[in-house]
Amino acid sequence: MIREDRVRLNERFMKVFDLLEERGEIVKNDRNGKGMGDFASKILGNRAYGHIIRAFLNPKDKRVIDYHQARTLCREYSVNEDYLIDGIGTPFGFDLPRAKDNGEYAAPLGNILFTTTEAFAGTAIDAGPAQEDLQYFAIPGLSGSGLVAFPIKGNSMEPVILDDDIVICKEVSSFRDVRDNEIYAVKNNGSLWVKYVQKIFDRKGRIHRLKLISANYLEHDPFEEDVNEYTRLYKVISRVNKL
Numbered sequence: 005m006i007r008e009d010r011v012r013l014n015e016r017f018m019k020v021f022d023l024l025e026e027r028g029e030i031v032k033n034d035r036n037g038k039g040m041g042d043f044a045s046k047i048l049g050n051r052a053y054g055h056i057i058r059a060f061l062n063p064k065d066k067r068v069i070d071y072h073q074a075r076t077l078c079r080e081y082s083v084n085e086d087y088l089i090d091g092i093g094t095p096f097g098f099d100l101p102r103a104k105d106n107g108e109y110a111a112p113l114g115n116i117l118f119t120t121t122e123a124f125a126g127t128a129i130d131a132g133p134a135q136e137d138l139q140y141f142a143i144p145g146l147s148g149s150g151l152v153a154f155p156i157k158g159n160s161m162e163p164v165i166l167d168d169d170i171v172i173c174k175e176v177s178s179f180r181d182v183r184d185n186e187i188y189a190v191k192n193n194g195s196l197w198v199k200y201v202q203k204i205f206d207r208k209g210r211i212h213r214l215k216l217i218s219a220n221y222l223e224h225d226p227f228e229e230d231v232n233e234y235t236r237l238y239k240v241i242s243r244v245n246k247l
Contacts, residue, residue, distance in 0.1 A: 006068055014068035016088050017077070018061055020095050023177055024081055028210075029233040046080045047073050094150040094175045096236060114142035116151040116172055124154045124189075125196035143172070146242060150175050153244075154189075160218040161187075161198055168246040171198060173238035179203070179211045182237060189238040190216060192229055198240065204228065 024030045031038040040058070041051035048056060059067040069077075071089065078085040086092040118139045141153075153172045156165055164187070165171060173189045176182055188201045199216035206212040212231055218224035229235075 006066065010068050010070070012091065013071070013074060013089070014060060016091060016095075017069045017074060018063075020077070020081075020083055020088060021061060023095055026179060026210075027233055027235070028231070029081060047077050092149065095177050096175060114140040115147065115149060116141050116143065116153050118153045118170075121154045121157055121196060124152065125191060125194055143242070143244075146172065148174070151241075152238065156198060160220050160224040162220045164219040165198065165240075165243055166245070170244040170246075171240050172242040172244070173240050176237040176239055179231070179237070182211075185217075187240040189240060190214060190229065191236040191238070192232070193234050197229075201237070 021030065025032070029038065030040075030043055032040050034042075040054040044053040044057050045051035056067065059065040060069045074088050075085065077083055078088055082096065084093055084095055087095050118141055151172055151174055153170050156167060156169045156171055159167055171189065176188070182188065182201060182203055184202045185200055187198065190197045190199060190201065197216055199218060202215040202217065203211045204213035204215055213228050214231060214235075215226055215228050217226040
């Protein structure tokens with residue numbers, strides 16, 4: 005009999021696998037490093053175990069992923085371990101603070117992670133800011149997890165968002181959830197933009213580029229960015245004006 009926690013773990017694994025496939029990090033029939041065999045090699049240590057991965061993805065199969073394999077997946081594909089292991093947060097968002105040495109949970113003083121623009125842009129791998137520098141705050145009416153805030157630099161989104169305003173965002177797990185002409189923070193290969201976004205599809209109906217449009221269009225022309233395995237989108241849900 006499979007334990008209930010393992011069943012829930014496997015359900016989260018299936019969601020993460022679908023998102024990785026949508027992002028182009030897994031291409032089932034690919035022969036250039038992103039195929040099912042390559043995925044099995046990274047997670048199970050043997051590229052011939054693709055059939056086991058398919059078993060994990062089959063809701064009718066009794067085989068499910070274990071915790072060691074799930075943590076390997078998090079390491080290899082920059083998946084949020086809090087989400088995959090414990091169901092907390094979002095698949096690619098920031099990890100919550102870890103437990104202290106005495107086993108107590110290091111609870112933040114709010115549900116919104118504040119960071120600098122530069123730290124949030126981060127690196128190509130979504131590592132997030134240094135753990136010892138994490139700061140949290142709360143705003144009445146904004147509940148839930150996976151919220152991150154950072155200050156805006158520049159005038160490209162004026163008059164909608166001003167220089168030194170703080171924007172509060174929530175990660176978008178699936179590109180299918182992105183709505184054209186709404187404002188997102190787009191995090192890609194160490195760069196960060198806050199723009200109106202429009203999706204651009206390829207011939208197969210997959211989102212392969214994003215058109216980024218400034219509110220201050222007289223000074224800042226629109227441009228396009230390729231979507232790749234490192235692209236992260238965060239919906240801007242609120243802003244705080246500077247004092």
